[in-house]
Amino acid sequence: MPEQIESAPTLEATYKAPEVEGVLDLYFYRPIGFRLAQFFERLKMTPAGVTLFAGLFGIVAGHLYFYRNLRVNIVGMALHVCANALDNADGQLARLTHRETREGRIIDSLADHIGFLSIYVHLTLRDPITRS
Numbered sequence: 794m795p796e797q798i799e800s801a802p803t804l805e806a807t808y809k810a811p812e813v814e815g816v817l818d819l820y821f822y823r824p825i826g827f828r829l830a831q832f833f834e835r836l837k838m839t840p841a842g843v844t845l846f847a848g849l850f851g852i853v854a855g856h857l858y859f860y861r862n863l864r865v866n867i868v869g870m871a872l873h874v875c876a877n878a879l880d881n882a883d884g885q886l887a888r889l890t891h892r893e894t895r896e897g898r899i900i901d902s903l904a905d906h907i908g909f910l911s912i913y914v915h916l917t918l919r920d921p922i923t924r925s
Contacts, residue, residue: 807885818881826881830889833882840887840897844904847879851908859915876908 804827808814814823833843850872857869883901887893 802889807888822878822881823885825878826885829878829882830886833886834890838886840883840890840892841900843879843883843886844897844901847876847883848904848907850876850879851904852911855908855911855913855915857915858912859919861919873912880905 804824807827807830808819808823829843854869854872854876857865857872860866880901883897884893887897
């Protein structure tokens with residue numbers, strides 16, 4: 794009997810349930826996240842490692858929103874988009890490599906919230922501190 798060849802995973806195989814996927818996710822972040830997940834899989838990275846990168850990008854992006862400098866803010870926005878792409882990639886990597894765990898979902902959620910907190914804190918502090 795011929796050996797059955799396993800087909801390469803598809804982008805759609807790494808989606809969450811269709812009802813929770815947003816339009817921006819489906820057409821922008823998921824395709825980018827899938828390519829990143831494939832790249833990180835070749836590097837033998839874990840989903841948690843990718844989550845750590847996403848969190849760091851989110852924290853730095855938030856910090857860059859603090860400054861009243863358009864160029865710095867644009868770099869912050871680019872890092873924010875990268876953080877979102879990495880946030881998609883970590884879950885897609887977990888589904889791609891069958892390493893989904895409850896702990897991974899918790900860590901992912903914490904990283905997301907820390908990134909949001911960085912953005913909110915830096916934007917809140919931006920006005921009072923820079924006007925002093």
